[in-house]
Amino acid sequence: MKMTMHRTLHLGRPAKAASTWKKCLLTLAASLAIGGAHAAEVNTTGLAVTDTSVKVGILHSVTGTMAISETGSVQAEKLAIDQINAMGGVLGRKIEFIQEDGASDWPTFAEKSKKLLVNDKVAAVFGCWTSASRKAVLPIFEQYNGMLYYPTFYEGLEQSPNVIYTGQEATQQIIAGIDWVVKTKGAKSFYLLGSDYIWPRTSNKIARKHIEKLGLSVVGEEYYPLGHTQFNSVINKIKLKKPDVIYAIVVGGSNVAFYKQLKAAGIDMTKEKPLVLTISVTEDEILGIGGENMVGAYAAMKYFQSLPNDNNKKFVADFKAKYGKDIVIGDVTQAAYLGPWLWKAAVEKAGSFDIDKVRAASPGIELTTAPEGYVKVHPNHHLWSKTRIGYARTDGQYDVVFETKDLIEPDPFPKGYQ
């Protein structure tokens, strides 16, 4: 009953007088109820919050080509929500999630995000994976003032007041990786390679600028359409140019073809001549590529399943307990897991579910329990995080061979890299 009153109060557009009258009634009802802060106090903008529950949205592709990548994120977000509920919820309210399927289709993402914000009045949305889906929903989140927790490492060049980016932006991932390969492996020449869309292109632009800044050379830069499976010509070019490093940002199904053909062409990555450094292959992708085809490659990202800290051991154990012991956890899955926790921390700091208050409270939020270790929200809505280098083993896992000493500051609009 209270719920329905609430809805009429905030969702419809009743006459002002009626609204005030109902507000009086509601306050009366609320003051009679037992308990701490009431829904009306922690939620002044009509979100789906009651005295016992709060609704959030999960918006990923569970069908279509992206389903294979996004499933891990859905699982991680549900795990985090379960754990938060087991601890008593957020501001004493259990989280209820409404899951929508983006169906690997950007207009569908836009439609569903609008549904979550306008019809369901969710207090936060955890979702999106590709940049294209994020770009499609962004105007909607800004127009209806929603809050999106976006988990994927991405190209940067964006800083929306309505998004918290829990993955790394490009400079965090790229610069540390290139510095490491130059310093410890003595790399002098690079061959840049990627799938043809915004993230690989922007990332390679940053990589090229950084490599040139270091006085080293880029001997080739090429892009292939998403889903491309014929990499023989580029592999021949690579053999001809003999770069020290193949810097690969191939995504999705193309990865399988690329690494298999690389191996078939006689390039043994374990010999590190050339060395392969990627920022796009997580443990999830290796499942498809096959560990034996990937062994010897290096990856630069912020999280690997094999990270030895206690937070991560617990996270991996919980994840396997819920989803089976053979499940693998990649970088984005971990970043998705941070979403609900960061939101919980921000809501509790703000003492309110109101989007504006949560936004104001977000910068400076810290998580000491994150599987990747300590993270902190920067005023630019990205996370301070460390970058690690992993060495691919035959079993599809990475050994962490390097970790930056300090947290790296997120810099979505890097000066001198554009």
Add this chain to the structure above:
Amino acid sequence: MSYQRFSALFPKKEMMGFIVLAIILAVVLPLSLDIFRLNLVGKYLTYAFVAVGLVLCWGYGGILSLGQGVFFGLGGYAMAMFLKLEASDPESTKIQSTPGIPDFMDWNQLTELPFFWEPFHSFGFTIAAIILLPCIFGYIVGVAMFKRRVGGVYFAIITQALAAILTILIIGQQGYTGGVNGMTDLRTLHGYDIRTDSAKYLFYFVCVFMLFVCLFVAQFIRKSKLGRLLVAMRDKEDRVRFSGYDVANFKIFVFCIGGVFAAIGGAMFTLQVGFMSPTLVGIVPSIEMVIFCAVGGRLSIIGAVYGALIVNAAKTSFSESFPELWLFAMGGLFIAVVMAFPNGLAGLYNTYAAPKVDAFFAKLFTKKPAVATTAPPPAITPSVSKPVVTKTETPVIPQGAIHE
């Protein structure tokens, strides 16, 4: 138009269909749905444009195009280019290396606006492009195919290839087209914010109005000599050709019309949804559009509108209720419709509901005998069942058409 010509164009029973649809779209839905749902209906209606075009091409002309997404995309992208330019004024893009060009061009290291973008600063040019681009493109494809008597399955395959080619082109040339992200973050039309609720109401009604314009054009074609020729061509192309008609020209014409309808739908899509992307151009959406048409009944222009509405509404509600299983439900629905009701919803209506409705109205009208008995000329059968009838009496119509 004289009354006689009007009633020949809109026999009473078909008129009822139009009126009922108009009432549903323009009165019932806007009053009963909130703006979010109404905006969704508006989006579904943009597919109805394509479906109506397909009824003409496929249901009447027998030309199955699996590449209508191309035309939808041409219209949608033309509109999106105009809106994107307006959203990329130097003031709001000042953080870019080159202010004043769309953001995705800046990401792709373009430093000036490509020449073919320049005319899209003009709204008049954009509107002209939405109509003319698909015409020109349809004409080129039509001449290349139909003049060489390529038809049937081969034509369907080629249109499908065109859809694939255009998608690859758009994705590959992302500096010029926005690539896989499409064109997003469209804001204003001549300074009018297209993201507000009032704009959505406005565009919904514009969309309904445009849909009716297309429906009337389609109805006019159906009822004209051209429409009868199309049916004749579909059923016995050689006879029409032997009678001295240039079959290819009629096919090209109806293919272009279908393309223009789709392009108008695409432009309305961009306005209502606020972006355009290659996922709406490719093979999958093109085939989906054929499904809307098939579910509605490929011989009924009104049925096509219901088909687009119902399939999309089902898609939305299934996917909201069963996010992980909805695709199976949709697949099941399509198989059931095609297996059980090959003439779609319109066929279903004509077989079961129409006799009762007719009987009801007949009763209603017999009270005023003077009007009712004279009005329906016996030659004109109800809209949707008519082609079914012609199919069994194939030779009659072409001959009639030929000797006119």
